[in-house]
Amino acid sequence: MLLWWCVGFLLVSAKKDEWLEVQTAQGPIWGRKNTIDKIYAFYNVPYATAPTGEDKFKAPLPPPTWTQPYKAVDTFTITCPQNEAVMGVLLDMYVMQENCLVANIFVPDTNNTNLSVFVYIHGGAFVFGYGNVNKATELMRTNDFIFVTFNYRLGIHGFLCLGTEDAPGNAGMKDQVALLRWVQENIASFGGNPDDVTIGGSSAGGISVDLLMLSKAAAGLFHRAIPESGGCLSPMAIQSDPLETAKAHAIKLNFTDVDNIYALGHFYKTAPMKLLTSDLFFDRTDGTFVFSPCVERDTGYGSFLTEAPLNLLKKGSFEKLPMLYGYTSMEGLLRIDYYDLWMQKMNIRFEDFLPANINIKSETGRNRIAAIVKDFYFNKPLDSDDKMSILGYVNFFTDVLFAYPILWAVKLQVEAGNNQVYLYQYSFLEKQRQMLPNNKIGVSGHAAQSAAWLDVKDTDPSGITSEYQNMSMIMRKIWHNFITTGMPVPRNSWLPVWPPAGADRAPHMSLGEKLELRGVLGSQVTRFWDSVYLRLYRDPKPPPDPSDTQPKIRIEI
Numbered sequence: 001m002l003l004w005w006c007v008g009f010l011l012v013s014a015k016k017d018e019w020l021e022v023q024t025a026q027g028p029i030w031g032r033k034n035t036i037d038k039i040y041a042f043y044n045v046p047y048a049t050a051p052t053g054e055d056k057f058k059a060p061l062p063p064p065t066w067t068q069p070y071k072a073v074d075t076f077t078i079t080c081p082q083n084e085a086v087m088g089v090l091l092d093m094y095v096m097q098e099n100c101l102v103a104n105i106f107v108p109d110t111n112n113t114n115l116s117v118f119v120y121i122h123g124g125a126f127v128f129g130y131g132n133v134n135k136a137t138e139l140m141r142t143n144d145f146i147f148v149t150f151n152y153r154l155g156i157h158g159f160l161c162l163g164t165e166d167a168p169g170n171a172g173m174k175d176q177v178a179l180l181r182w183v184q185e186n187i188a189s190f191g192g193n194p195d196d197v198t199i200g201g202s203s204a205g206g207i208s209v210d211l212l213m214l215s216k217a218a219a220g221l222f223h224r225a226i227p228e229s230g231g232c233l234s235p236m237a238i239q240s241d242p243l244e245t246a247k248a249h250a251i252k253l254n255f256t257d258v259d260n261i262y263a264l265g266h267f268y269k270t271a272p273m274k275l276l277t278s279d280l281f282f283d284r285t286d287g288t289f290v291f292s293p294c295v296e297r298d299t300g301y302g303s304f305l306t307e308a309p310l311n312l313l314k315k316g317s318f319e320k321l322p323m324l325y326g327y328t329s330m331e332g333l334l335r336i337d338y339y340d341l342w343m344q345k346m347n348i349r350f351e352d353f354l355p356a357n358i359n360i361k362s363e364t365g366r367n368r369i370a371a372i373v374k375d376f377y378f379n380k381p382l383d384s385d386d387k388m389s390i391l392g393y394v395n396f397f398t399d400v401l402f403a404y405p406i407l408w409a410v411k412l413q414v415e416a417g418n419n420q421v422y423l424y425q426y427s428f429l430e431k432q433r434q435m436l437p438n439n440k441i442g443v444s445g446h447a448a449q450s451a452a453w454l455d456v457k458d459t460d461p462s463g464i465t466s467e468y469q470n471m472s473m474i475m476r477k478i479w480h481n482f483i484t485t486g487m488p489v490p491r492n493s494w495l496p497v498w499p500p501a502g503a504d505r506a507p508h509m510s511l512g513e514k515l516e517l518r519g520v521l522g523s524q525v526t527r528f529w530d531s532v533y534l535r536l537y538r539d540p541k542p543p544p545d546p547s548d549t550q551p552k553i554r555i556e557i
Contacts, residue, residue, distance in 0.1 A: 018032055018033050018035070019031065019032055019033070020033065020040040020107065021069060022042070022189050022190055023189055024045075024186045024189055025065075025185050025186055026046070026063050026064065026065045026066060026070075027065055027066035027067055027068075027069075027070060028066075028068075028069045028070065029042055029045060029069065029070040029071075029072050030042075030069050030070070030071050030072060031043075031072050031105070031107065032073060033109060034137075037137050037140070037141075038108070038109040038143075039106050039107065039108055039109065039137065039140055040106070040107040040108075040109065041072075041074070041104065041105075041106050041107075042072035042103075042104065042105040042106075042107070042190075043072050043073055043074040043102075043104050043132065044072060044073075044074070044077075044078050044102045044104070045070070045072050045102055045103050045104070045105060046063040046064055046101060046102050046103075047063055047101055047102065047103045047150060047178060047179050047182035048060035048061065048062065048063050048101040048175060048178040048179070048182065049061040049062060049063055049064060049099060049101065050080075050098055050099045050100055050101045050153060050175070051098075052098040052099055053098075053269075054166070054269040054270065055166070055269075056098055056157055056269065057157070057160050057162075057166060057167035057168075057171055057268070057269070058166065058167075058168075058171065059168075059171060059174045059302055060101055060171070060174055060175050060178045063101075063182070072105075074132070075093075076093040076094060076095050077093060077094045077095070077130060077132050078094070078095050078096075078097065078100050078102050078130075078151065079094050079095070079096045079100060079130040079151065080096070080097075080098075080100035080101075080130070080151050080152065080153050080154050080157065080158070081096055081097075081098060081100070081153075081154065081155070081157050081273050081276065081277050082096070082124075082127060082128045082129075082154050082155060082277050083127070083128060083155075083277050083278070083279070083280050084096065084274075084277065085280075086128045086280065094130075096273075098157070098273070100151050100153070101150070101151055101152070101153075101175055101178070101179075102131070102150065102151055103131065103148055103149065103150040103151075103179060103182065104131055104132050104148070104149045104150065105146065105147075105148050105187075105190055106136070106140060106146065106147040106148070107146050107190050107191060107192075108140060108143040108144065108145070108146070109143070110143050110144070110191070112144065112191065113188075113191045113193075114191075114192075114193040114196070115144060115145050115146050115191050115192050115193060115196075116144065116145040116146070116192075116193060116196045116197075116198065116483050116484045117145065117146045117148065117183060117187050117192040117193065117194070117196060117197045117198070118136070118145055118146070118147050118148065118197075118198050118199075118200065118483045119148045119149075119150075119179070119180065119183060119197060119198070119199045119200070119222070120134050120136070120147065120148065120149050120199075120200050120201055120205070121150075121152075121176060121199065121200070121201030121204075121205035121208045121209060122134055122149065122151075122201065122204075122205050123201065123202045123203030123204045123205040123206070123229075123230070123447065123450075124154070124203065124204055125203065125204050125236065125281070125282070125289040125292075126154060126155065126158065126159060126172065126204045126207075126236075126289060126291065126292045126293070127154055127155045127280065127281050127289055127290075127291065128154060128155075128280070129154070129204075130151050131149035131150040131151045132149060133149075134149050134454055135454060135455035136453075136454060136455060137455050138453075138455055138472070138476060139453055139454075139476050139479060139480060142480055144484065145192075145480075145483055145484060146187065146190055146191065146192040148179075148183060148187075150176075150179045151175075152172045152173075152175035152176050152179070153171050153172040153175055154172060155276065155277060155281070155291050156249075156268065156276045156277075156291050157171065157172075157276065158171050158172025158173075158175070158291070159171070159172055159239070159291040159292055159293060159294065160242075160246060160268055160291065161239060161242035161243075161245075161246070161294035161296065161542075161543055162242070162243060162246055162261060162264065162265050162268075162543055162546070163242075163243070163296070163297035163542060163543030163544060163545065163546060164261065164262070164265050164543075164546050166265055166269060167265055167268065167269075168296055168297070168299065168302070168303070169242060169293075169294045169296045169297075169304075169542075169543070170293055170294060170296055170303075170304040170305060172293070173208065173211065173212075173215070173293055173304040173305070174217070174302075174304050176208055176212060176218075177212070177215070177217050177218050177221070177304065180197070180199070180212075180218060180221035180222060181221060183197060183221075184197075184221055195223065196223060197221070197222040197223055197224075198222065198223065198224040198225070198226060198482070198483045199212060199222045199224070199225055199226070200225070200226035200227075200228065200324075200479075201226075201227065201228065201230070202228035202229050202230065202447040202449075202450035203228075203229050203230050203446065203447050204230060204236075204292075205228070205230065206227040206228045206229050206230025206231065206447075207227070207230040207231060207232060207234060207236070207237045207292075207293075208230075208293075209225050209226065209227040209230075210225075210227045210230065210231050210232035210237070210309075210409065211232050211237070211293055211304075211305065211309065212225075213225055213232075213318055213319065213321065213323075214232065214305065214309055214312045214313070214318045215304050215305055217302075217303070217304050218304075219318075219319055220319075222321075223321060223322075223486075224321055224322045224323075224324075224482065224483070224486050225321055225322070225323050225324075225325075226323070226324045226325075226479070226482065227323070227325055227406075228326070228327075228447060228449060228450050229326075229327050229328060229331055229402055229446060229447040229449070229450065230402065230406075231325075231402070231405040231406040231408075231409045232309040232313075232405070232409060233309060233310060233313075233357075233405035233406075233408050233409050234287070234401055234402065234405040235286065235287035235288055235355035235356045235357045235400065235401065235405075236287055236288055236289055236292060236401060237292060237293065237309070237405070238292065238293055238294060238295065238308070238309060238357075238540045239288075239291070239292055239293070239294045239540060240356050240357060240538055240540050240541070241540075241541060242294040242295075242542070242543050243261070243543040243544065245290060245291065246258075246264060246268070247259075247264065249279070249290065249291075250264055250267055250268070252279070253271070253275060253278075255267045261546045262546070283338070285342065285345070285352050285353045286352070286353070286354065286355060286356040287355040287356055287357075287397075287400055287401055288356045293305065294540065294542065294543075295307065295308055295540045295541065295542045296542055296543075297542045297543050297544070297545065298542070306542070308539050308540050310412075310537065310539070311539075313409060313412035313413065313416060314412060314416075315416075316415075316416030316417055318416075320413075320416070320417050320418040320419075320420070321418070321420070322420040322421075322422070322482070322486040322487070323413065323418070323420065323421045323422065324422050324424070324478075324479075324482045324488055325406060325409075325410060325421055325422065325423055325424075326406065326423055326424035326425055326426065326449070326508070326511075327398075327402045327403055327406050327425060327426070328398075328402075328425070328426045328427065328444045328445065328446065328447070328448045328449055329398070329425060329426070329427035329444045330394050330398060330443050330444050330445050330446075330448075331397070331398040331401065331402040331403065331445070331446045331447075332393065332394035332395060332396060332397030332398035332399075332401070332402075332446075333394055333443060333445035333446055334397065334401070334445070334446040335393075335394075335397045336390075336393075336394065339384075339390060339393055340384060342393075343382040343383075343384060343389065343393065344382075346374070346378075346382055346393075347381045347382055350370040350371070350373070350374045351366045351367055351369075351370035353370075353396075354366065354369065354370055354373065355400050355401075356538070357537060357538045357540070358532065358533070358536050358537070358538055359536050359537065359538035359539075360536060369532065369536070372532075373396075373532070376528055377392040377393075377395060377396045378392045399525050399529065400529075402446075403522055403525055404522070404525055404526060404529040404533075407505050407521065407522045407525065407526050408526070408529075408530075408533070410423055410501055410503075410505055411503050411504075411505065411526075414501065414502055414503040415503050419500055420486070420500050421500050421501050422482070422487070422488050422498060422500055422501065422509070423500075423501040423505060423507075423508040423509070423521060424449075424488075424508055424509040424510070424511050425508060425509075425510055425511065425521055425522075426444055426448060426449035426452070426511045426512075427444050427510060427511065427512040428444055428448070428452070428468070428471050428511060428512050428513065429443065429444055429512075429513070430443065430444060430448060430468055449475060449511065452468075452471055452472045452475040453472060453475040453476045453478075453479045467513075471511075474495070474511075474515065475511070477495065478495065478511075481493065481495075488509070495515065496509070496515050496516070496517050497517065498517060499517075501521075504520055505520050505521045505522060505523075505526070506518075506519045506520040506521065507519055508520075508521040
């Protein structure tokens with residue numbers, strides 16, 4: 001029996017006004033009110049059932065049902081399978097299990113109904129994280145919307161993509177679609193409006209939001225989108241060749257019969273959880289984290305994505321929804337822990353750092369493009385004591401993983417007819433961080449805008465200045481405006497006027513020491529990377545039909 005099921009039927013011994021009972025399609029559930037914040041919280045509510053054992057890579061199944069009240073409390077946190085060393089740092093009380101598809105619903109203490117709904121998708125490079133890591137208590141002080149977080153399958157469990165019946169691919173994205181369907185079916189019972197749903201997320205969560213906008217499977221399930229610090233054209237968004245990815249990783253795990261796709265599938269289906277989560281996938285220099293969403297083989301049923309995001313954006317075959325879209329000025333700090341090691345590798349062989357979604361067949365061609373890119377970011381060899389070296393390093397990863405993919409997508413969204421894309425760059429310098437000996441650099445790191453409006457506690461008290469508190473207040477106002485109106489700055493607001501962007505990525509809002517509407521964002525970056533990607537973009541390919549991949553056996557008579 002699953003642990004969340006046991007928690008669900010604990011006896012209630014509390015005052016009546018501390019609990020809210022909600023009738024869902026699965027059965028009645030009880031949420032407890034936080035008496036300080038006046039928010040009813042429903043934790044670990046199953047929104048779907050993750051297949052387990054040898055079915056672990058298939059699409060999610062319907063959630064369980066019950067007749068007795070399910071007590072949705074946070075006795076512990078349920079997480080999907082992931083590297084346990086990371087979870088040990090993030091969280092003390094957790095239960096990691098394959099059947100991990102639970103949601104957390106936070107409902108304001110109000111008699112109003114038809115509330116706006118904000119569904120937030122956690123980040124973690126598609127390999128770690130959990131829904132309940134994100135809190136929005138401060139944002140919810142307006143008492144007029146419902147906040148939903150949830151788990152989805154990660155790493156190999158969520159993104160093994162073999163194109164077979166047992167591992168078609170994108171299980172983790174299909175989980176996200178299942179959650180949105182659950183919201184459509186149930187959120188009215190909590191007082192929410194299923195026709196007023198905004199989805200948001202940062203990093204891998206931002207990529208997820210961007211991909212959900214393009215997926216026919218998710219069409220109609222939400223009405224606004226906030227992709228933060230992550231876009232669908234990033235090299236970390238889509239596997240370029242998922243079958244080769246699966247083969248290479250299996251070899252790394254000492255399985256050798258990789259050319260037999262059914263044997264390969266059996267290996268992954270029967271491998272223990274600990275083996276499948278043993279690698280964190282953070283040490284790849286090509287901008288990937290190995291197992292991420294994929295373009296699926298089109299089998300005609302149940303797919304999340306069967307065409308490359310770039311092609312879908314160019315064709316405009318997606319719903320045009322209001323978007324609050326942007327990134328921070330120093331996203332590349334995501335890779336700062338590797339600086340000492342990668343600095344030396346960049347000096348020796350920079351071509352290993354070209355993003356995986358650049359298609360260059362010859363070694364000569366790779367060397368030539370690598371030299372052009374390196375010269376753009378570094379005018380001399382990288383040096384461990386040189387401030388300009390580290391700034392170039394951070395700028396390189398900022399542009400490759402975040403800035404350029406987002407700016408490219410903005411152009412394509414607008415050209416496809418979306419005239420409601422609100423573009424920003426977050427550049428508020430939250431603190432001075434020691435980057436090099438005797439050097440401090442003001443930073444606005446990866447997904448820092450998310451931390452500004454979420455309930456993220458900074459372990460360094462120097463980061464919580466009055467200026468930062470004011471910035472957080474402004475960010476919450478912007479996010480709340482968008483969630484409830486579809487515009488970051490509605491009419492008659494005290495905030496600066498903020499029109500949507502055009503195809504030239506102008507105007508954009510600079511969210512820095514002051515809010516300032518500016519012109520084109522990233523003109524130099526887009527001009528440079530356009531010269532590379534418009535010639536050399538590598539289309540991600542789906543896995544082949546399994547029957548076409550098997551060795552042909554010749555029988556002589």
